Amino acid sequence: MHRFFCKEIGEPGNSVELDTRDQRHLFKTLRARPGDEVELANGRGTVAIARIDGNNALLIKNREDFPPPAVKIHLFVSPPRRQKMDQLLRQCAETGVWKLVPILTARSVSQPEDSVLERWDAVLLEACKQAKNPYHPEVQPLQPFAKAVASCKNMDIYFGAPQGTWPPRRMPEAKPLSDIAWFVGPEGGFSPDEESALIAAGAQALRIGPWVMRVETAAICGAALLLCCIQKQKETE
Structure with missing residues (x-):
């Protein structure tokens, strides 16, 4: 249908x-x-x-x-270029990401203008139709890295890094109405200062695979794995 x-x-x-x-x-x-x-x-x-x-x-x-998810994934990502960004948007709808926030980091290669938001929203809408996802992910304008980190005060924060661990040392909470922030940097990764800022904000570094991943791969794999962790916690309660 x-x-x-x-x-x-x-x-x-x-x-x-x-x-x-x-x-x-x-x-x-x-x-x-x-x-x-x-x-x-x-x-x-x-x-x-x-x-x-x-x-x-x-x-x-x-x-x-349909009730909203008890735990919402907020994806903060340094956006890849157009075609890869479209792929990332579609997979956000398929995975169940709640909100997508593009961030400007020290090593970002793409700085999309606000005018692209309408097209991004259309890509998400079509992907939600195909995935049968009843919730259309929100996509926000590009934010400076520091502002994005500051907006996560009441969230469990994780970020992708080669020196990170898996599984998380501190598991995401499965309590209702909780929010998880998942930060993914550009191809060159976050700068040392940015990693320090994330850790100072209480973030945990995660390594979600043995090899180097592209931005769009790391973003979706990390979101899916965190959601799986939450589901496992629910099953053991």
Whole structure:
């Protein structure tokens, strides 16, 4: 069943409207007909099934509200160049990253302008549709490294580094409404001063594999492994 983004999803029996582009795709490209059903998602946890009536209106048949994850992964990453960044965005949606914050570090090779945020958001939206992820990850404008670290005062902080350990010496907490910050530097890694700043903020260095990883690989592998740690903790409680 095809999934479409719909900003506002009402109660069963109410009608909803897609934007012009999706409306055209549904009726012109997919050739949908009265009686067909489609899946709708608002990116904030609500998913619904809608049926097309005789006037080509979409009527909500049923809806389900998914609770947000108890533990949210905030990915702070020095963004790779365009094609690799698009890959990273898609994998964030597939993995379940809650928020993505591009950071400017001493060795960053890419400094995207705020104008790219709309395109990044569109990539995330399409990836959420394919992954059936009911929550659309938030993507923020580029932040200086120091500002990003300062924003993590109430989070468990981890960062990727060759001298790090695995598994974590201090496991991420599985308590409800907790947040994890996962920092990934550029291809050259964080500078010594940046690593010192992270450690001073209470961060733990992690080595998530035996070999050197690209930024987009390390970002997603680390996020997935931290989520697995949380799941294991839940299972043992």
